[in-house]
Amino acid sequence: MAKPKVAFYWCASCGGCEEAVVDLHEAILKVVEAVDIALWPVALDFKRKDVEAWKPGEVTVAFINGSIRTSEQVDWVKLLRQKCPVVIAFGSCAHLGGIPGLSNFTTREKTLANKYHNSPSVDNPDKILPQLETEINGYELELPEFLPAVYALDQVIEVDYYLPGCPPVPDLISAAVGAILEGKLPEKGSVLAPDKSLCDTCPQKDSKPEVMKIESFKRVADSSPDPDTCFLAQGYVCMGPATRSGCGELCIRGNMPCRGCFGPTSEARDGGTKMLSAIGSLLDTTTEEASERLAATMVDPLGTLYRFSLPTSILKQRLG
Amino acid sequence: MPEDSFEPRIVGFLCQWCSYTGADLAGTSRMQYPPNLRTIRVMCSGRVDPTFIVQALAEGADGVLIAGCHPGDCHYSEGNYRAMRRYPLLLKLLEQFGIETDRVRLEWVSASEGEKFARVVGEMTARLKELGPLNWKKRSAEYSGAA
Ligand code: SF4
Ligand code: FES
Numbered sequence: 107m108a109k110p111k112v113a114f115y116w117c118a119s120c121g122g123c124e125e126a127v128v129d130l131h132e133a134i135l136k137v138v139e140a141v142d143i144a145l146w147p148v149a150l151d152f153k154r155k156d157v158e159a160w161k162p163g164e165v166t167v168a169f170i171n172g173s174i175r176t177s178e179q180v181d182w183v184k185l186l187r188q189k190c191p192v193v194i195a196f197g198s199c200a201h202l203g204g205i206p207g208l209s210n211f212t213t214r215e216k217t218l219a220n221k222y223h224n225s226p227s228v229d230n231p232d233k234i235l236p237q238l239e240t241e242i243n244g245y246e247l248e249l250p251e252f253l254p255a256v257y258a259l260d261q262v263i264e265v266d267y268y269l270p271g272c273p274p275v276p277d278l279i280s281a282a283v284g285a286i287l288e289g290k291l292p293e294k295g296s297v298l299a300p301d302k303s304l305c306d307t308c309p310q311k312d313s314k315p316e317v318m319k320i321e322s323f324k325r326v327a328d329s330s331p332d333p334d335t336c337f338l339a340q341g342y343v344c345m346g347p348a349t350r351s352g353c354g355e356l357c358i359r360g361n362m363p364c365r366g367c368f369g370p371t372s373e374a375r376d377g378g379t380k381m382l383s384a385i386g387s388l389l390d391t392t393t394e395e396a397s398e399r400l401a402a403t404m405v406d407p408l409g410t411l412y413r414f415s416l417p418t419s420i421l422k423q424r425l426g
Numbered sequence: 427m428p429e430d431s432f433e434p435r436i437v438g439f440l441c442q443w444c445s446y447t448g449a450d451l452a453g454t455s456r457m458q459y460p461p462n463l464r465t466i467r468v469m470c471s472g473r474v475d476p477t478f479i480v481q482a483l484a485e486g487a488d489g490v491l492i493a494g495c496h497p498g499d500c501h502y503s504e505g506n507y508r509a510m511r512r513y514p515l516l517l518k519l520l521e522q523f524g525i526e527t528d529r530v531r532l533e534w535v536s537a538s539e540g541e542k543f544a545r546v547v548g549e550m551t552a553r554l555k556e557l558g559p560l561n562w563k564k565r566s567a568e569y570s571g572a573a
Contacts (some may be wrong), residue, residue, distance in 0.1 A: 196445075213524070255570035377493050379477040382519060386512025387474070392497070394510055401514035408522035420477070420484045425525040 110287070111165040113145035113157075114196075115186055117179040118206045118256065119172030119252050123197040124148040126273035132387050133158040133280050140287055154182075161191045167286055169269075173199040173206045173417065174257040178250035187263040192291070194282070194298075198272040198367045200259040201297075203417030204271070207256045207408060210416045210423035214254045258418045268297040272367035272414060275354055301353035307351040310336045319390035323404040326362065337363040338388070345412050348374060348381035367414045376420045378411035434488040434554035438463045438549070439474045443501040444536050445493035451540030460551040461545035463491065470494065471532075472505025476516045479530060483520075489529040489550055490558045493543070496534040506534070528553050529560060 111407040116124065130137065144153045144165045168190040170183055187193055198204040209217055222228060222235055240247045259265050269282055283300045285291050292298070305311055314336040324331070324341040331337050337344035337358075345366035346358075357364055370377035404410070412419050440446040446467050452459060459477040464487075468474055479490045492513075509532060513535025517527040531550055535543045 233561050251524040253570075257570075372476075376477050376480065378519070379475065379480050379516075382476045382515055383512060386515050387472075387508045389511040390509055392507060394514075397511045398514045400511075401518055404515060404518065406522075407515060410517065420480045421525075421562070422566055423570055424522065424524045425569060426564070 109142045110167070111142045111144040112300045113165050113186060113190065114143065114148070115145060115168060115170045115182060116147060117172030117183065117200070117259075118169065118175040119197070120205070120274040121139050121148070123171035123199075125263040126197070126271075126279065129273075129275050130279060133276065137267065137280075137283055140283075146362065155187075156191065157185060161420050162189055163191055165190050167194060167198040169194050170259055170271075171196040171200050172205050174259065174262050175206065175209075175253055176250040177253065177314055180253075180262055183259065183263050183318060188227045192266050192286070193259075194267045195259040195265045195271055196269045196413045197274055198270060198369070200265075201270050201418075202260045202369045202415040203256055204414050206418040207415065210255050210283045210412070211408065212424065214252060218252065227306065251296070255423055256417050261417065263410070266294050267291065270297055270299050270368040271353060275352070275356070277329055278280070278352055283389070291331075297350065297369070297372070299350055299368060301373075304346040304351045304355070304358075304368070308336075308358055310334070310358060310383055313339070315339055318388045319386045320385065320400070321390050324401065325405060330364070331361060338385070343381075343385060343404070345377070345411075347382055347384045348377045365413050367409075369415055376410075377415055378419055381411050432460050432555060432559060434551055434559070435452075435486060436463045436489045436491055436550060436554065437482040437487040438465045438491040438493065439468050439471070439478065440491075440535075441464055441471045441473075441494040441501075441506075442467050442469055444491060444499065444530055445471075445533075445543065446494035448493075448535040448539045448543045451538065452544045453517065453540075455540050457544040459547045460481035462551045462554075463547050470500060471504035471509035472502065472507075474509060476512055476519075479516065480520075481524060483529070483560060484562050484566070485554070486563055488557075489531070489554045491546065491550060492530075492532045493535045494532075496536055499536065506551070525562075526557055528541050 168186040195201045218235055222230055223233055236249050238249055238251055244307050278299055318339050318340050320339055331340050331342050342363045344363035346364040348370050349366045350362050350368040350371050353368055366377055370380055374380040391400055440449055471492055472493050483492050494509055500506040513532045521527055533546050
């Protein structure tokens, strides 16, 4: 039997997801043994016309990482969707919008101005911005459009499965590849990770006090948490209660509160408001004034609660 | 929309033990208050997950009222403290999304405070008329739509 063919593609991403594939170490040899890689821009030289020439279904699975920010990315993922029976959103950006999604906190215009006009290292006296079409020496040059906002993959094309994480961890990638090869994929639309909250698997969970009382919000930027005590109990916003497990608790073991890259479990529509509900209940206050004072010590709720998921949150972006 | 014809849509989450009864009293006592509130009866103000509030705003509400028993009087003893603790955090978050904090109001209304209930709804309606429609769904679709 011919080996199944798979494709890897990247959109607005940092390259970490590509790194995650390489991080499979020896396991990658097993993958390469079992499948043929038909597209992988970071490592192999394929062109768009090669993909256009694929027969439908010839390449079984497309792993797509990165969020969507340009018209070119939209074209590519639509093409891959058209060709591949299975599309997997790979990593937090494709799954939830990811870190680039924080750009939805501001407008396209401000983002462009920041990059091309106001950045201290930019010299652009004529305030030129990238144009879709430019004529230079008689040549027509084209650039993709910078879209109004950042999108998760399933806001642009239909997605069959999600591999969460920034980046996804080797165990989950191997398990997903195994499930594909054996034809044992779960129900369409599933996130290929456990559906329990991180607190359930956290090494710190036994240090959670019976009744948690947050007296003030702390940040790792200003102070260092005690590595043996639940972060939330210490006042560090740890997204564990509202985040899916499966990451191997890497951040927790590195003395870093969970930042939520796996997104919420299937029970929660919006990880940010879910977390807000959880921490709000834990504040050690009994009056409105004290609650306000305590709330004031939480720096940047939006960036903290939606670090990886702003584009797929209920409100999606700042307006006005 | 001309300002005077704008009728704000307010979603009200009322706890069934105090505030819902208070609203009922306002009704049975024939107190006048604007018809802008769509009431959702909940067991307790502590049950009002911030997700519900945000969802209401995202789907067309111009404002959201959460009303519960006075602190100390919650039927489940602590529920309204939860509501009270979450509220200022939620306002901070909404502000970052560009939503005026006056659109979301938390009030304590006992079963005998029909008058207070009518006043709160009146004040809130007036304030929302000043702020104008939120229109999140439409504005959001217009701004970022489908890619
Ligand atoms: S809140 Fe964070 S540190 Fe505490 S148990 Fe949950 S995941 Fe672990
Ligand atoms: S029952 Fe009324 S606020 Fe809890």
